[in-house]
């Protein structure tokens with residue numbers, strides 16, 4: 001059935017909130033949270049796929065297109081300078097958000113996938129040799145598997161996979177054992193989208209660095225849930241997507257340490273990434289423009305800056321504490337449902353409740369929940385090896401953001417009980 005979307009409904013005041021954190025007020029900033037679906041209030045629990053956008057982000061994008069629209073780094077005219085300032089100013093905001101040392105370590109990309117491909121195609125192509133190894137974990141999203149498979153195939157290098165436990169935790173001992181003189185790069189997810197596991201990336205990076213191996217962290221599922229400090233982590237690359245951080249789609253960030261980015265060849269050729277072109281030879285632009293060929297997604301960058309400003313106003317520590325409480329509440333509720341098995345029970349988790357049910361396929365759960373207005377994702381979550389590891393074809397996945405409430409968790413549990421009734 002086609003979803004009935006668009007009708008606004010009144011907000012129910014939230015019954016609970018942590019001291020100093022009021023999701024009921026925050027929810028008013030998100031127009032999409034006021035729609036009805038199949039005549040029911042939307043309970044949006046698909047935040048790992050993409051987050052809803054606050055009015056501040058929508059306004060920033062509209063303001064850009066209505067008052068500032070122009071190309072960047074190209075025009076001497078007023079609007080071009082306004083757009084250029086907005087674009088480059090956003091880079092400074094991202095740099096502060098990640099606590100990177102320099103603005104030029106921030107490369108705007110199309111998203112996490114694009115950032116990882118950039119590193120694979122540029123760093124990987126330059127430094128990988130036959131017999132070298134790239135290490136990933138068994139809980140990677142396809143975006144942090146396939147780009148490495150592609151470059152490893154081309155270079156006749158090998159992909160090594162760190163195993164995980166039945167709880168979905170990384171085998172750090174195995175990881176340490178796998179690091180060797182052949183390891184050229186480690187690429188690991190910070191927070192698993194399919195399990196919610198928070199990986200010990202700081203320890204992983206320290207272990208890799210002890211062998212002189214650089215580490216790329218896939219931060220797609222982490223930046224919206226807790227503070228990230230790339231200097232404290234000491235990671236070499238960190239990639240994330242704007243749309244999972246309450247910003248627009250089609251925009252993302254790749255952080256890279258300056259000395260690594262400096263040594264890497266451009267990923268794509270075109271406008272803005274050059275300093276001089278003749279038919280004989282092209283000289284490339286300085287960082288970060290060397291990696292930003294063509295007209296960038298200026299409106300996306302403006303929207304991303306507004307999203308970061310919004311998140312910082314709420315406070316990432318507050319978000320982390322609030323969501324930890326919400327996840328604990330949801331875990332308790334779901335664990336009490338007969339026939340429900342949580343996939344991913346790591347001690348340190350963020351954002352995600354993935355589960356399967358006896359006798360009901362994940363897609364059927366997703367469909368019945370949808371009829372109750374509860375939006376979850378059902379499927380392999382672009383992490384097929386994780387499904388294989390747990391011996392399931394798919395899971396249903398509820399994923400939270402700071403605007404979700406305990407009432408949303410109650411609605412989820414109620415809708416699951418409905419699914420059980422339907423399939424009884």
Ligand code: C6P
Nearest residue numbers: 048049111112113141143193220241382
């Ligand atoms: N995961 C999910 O529903 P892009 O598509 O480039 O914005 O992000 C890719 C990506 C990379 N790494 C992780 C850990 C991710 O979770 C994702 C996107 C979404 O889980 C869509 S498949």
